[in-house]
Amino acid sequence: xxxxxxxxxxxxxxxxxxxxxxxxxxxxxxxxxxxxxxxxxxxxxxxxxxxxxxxxxxxxxxxxxxxxxxxxxxxxxxxxxxxxxxxxxxxxxxxxxxxxxxxxxxxxxxxxxxxxxxxxxxxxxxxxxxxxxxxxxxxxxxxxxxxxxxxxxxxxxxxxxxxxxxxxxxxxxxxxxxxxxxxxxxxxxxxxxxxxxxxxxxxxxxxxxxxxxxxxxxxxxxxxxxxxxxxxxxxxx
Numbered sequence: 001x002x003x004x005x006x007x008x009x010x011x012x013x014x015x016x017x018x019x020x021x022x023x024x025x026x027x028x029x030x031x032x033x034x035x036x037x038x039x040x041x042x043x044x045x046x047x048x049x050x051x052x053x054x055x056x057x058x059x060x061x062x063x064x065x066x067x068x069x070x071x072x073x074x075x076x077x078x079x080x081x082x083x084x085x086x087x088x089x090x091x092x093x094x095x096x097x098x099x100x101x102x103x104x105x106x107x108x109x110x111x112x113x114x115x116x117x118x119x120x121x122x123x124x125x126x127x128x129x130x131x132x133x134x135x136x137x138x139x140x141x142x143x144x145x146x147x148x149x150x151x152x153x154x155x156x157x158x159x160x161x162x163x164x165x166x167x168x169x170x171x172x173x174x175x176x177x178x179x180x181x182x183x184x185x186x187x188x189x190x191x192x193x194x195x196x197x198x199x200x201x202x203x204x205x206x207x208x209x210x211x212x213x214x215x216x217x218x219x220x221x222x223x224x225x226x227x228x229x230x231x232x233x234x235x236x237x
Contacts, residue, residue, distance in 0.1 A: 006030055006193065006216060014205065014217045014225050019197045020069075022218035023076035031080050031216070032192035034087040035184065035204045037173060038073065039066055040095050071102050073197060078106035080195065084142035086187040088113075090175070091135050100137060107139035111157045115179060118162040136183070149185045159183075170201035170227050180207040188213055202228025209235045 004011045007027045015022055081087060087107060091099050096112060103109055113136040120130035136159075149155070161179040180203055188194060190212040196204040199219035208215035209232055219225050 004214065009216060011193065011214045011216055012209070014199050014202065014219055014228055016220065016222060016225055017218045018220060019218045020072055020076065023073070023080060023197065026080040026195075026216075028079055029082045030193070031195040032082055032085055033184065033188045033194045033213075034077050034081055034085075034197070035180065035194060036073075036077065036087065036197050037090040037175060037200065037204070038070060038198055040090075040092050040173075067098055067102070070099060074102045074106065077195070077197065078141065081141050084144045085140070086144055086146075087139050087141065088183050088187070089137040089139065090115075090173075091137060093131075093133075093135055096135055096137070103137060103139050107141050109137055109139040111138040112136070113138050114158045116158055116160045144187070146186050147189075149182060155182075155186070170231075171224060174201050175203055177203055177207055180204055181211065184208060184211055184213065199228055200224055202231050206231050206235060209237075 007025055007030070009015065009022075009025055017025075077087060087103070089099065089103060100109055100112075115134045115136055117132055117134070120132040123131055146153070146155075159179060159182065161176050161182075164174045164176055184194060184204075184207055188211075192213050194204065194208045194213045194215045196208075196215055196217035199205065199217040201224055202217070205215045205217050205228060217228075219228070
């Protein structure tokens with residue numbers, strides 16, 4: 001991809017910046033789509049798996065008592081997102097009641113999409129039902145119609161995609177490429193700018209490049225930036 005600037009930042013790059021610092025560098029009304037997989041606010045710590053490619057066992061930054069932090073992120077996302085555009089916000093069922101009002105301040109939340117996985121979380125093995133889904137809050141800034149994908153215009157709000165298998169995880173919250181491909185196709189066109197506020201292992205960036213979208217992302221951990229860049233290098237321009 002050729003070099004192109006958005007404000008003073010180069011598109012199709014992952015910057016080692018705190019997300020709030022990075023977002024403040026972007027111009028108003030400058031991105032076409034936001035796909036945001038933020039820290040859920042659950043104080044998550046990953047467990048090391050012997051056969052996993054997941055390298056880190058430390059917790060996720062800003063993942064505890066983070067309502068104020070997420071509010072500031074959403075305020076900035078509203079500023080940089082163009083009118084008549086979409087935002088996807090990944091979260092967990094028990095955080096929807098906290099995080100949806102933050103989105104409601106700026107956006108019209110149209111759905112709480114259900115990402116149905118092929119297996120379930122551990123949690124309380126005998127005192128609770130096994131969790132088998134995550135929520136994706138889908139919202140609009142203004143009004144934008146969803147695209148037709150694979151010959152279908154209207155899709156259900158339950159999205160069935162296998163999670164990344166534990167032995168292939170590069171990040172504890174890594175989302176499957178086919179799920180990300182679907183939502184990016186539904187809400188953007190070739191050449192659009194996809195903002196990925198929290199890079200992780202770069203799956204949203206990889207899919208954006210595959211689909212010939214431009215992207216911009218932020219990540220604090222150098223290890224994950226290196227992982228994401230290696231994945232991007234494997235995608236043909």
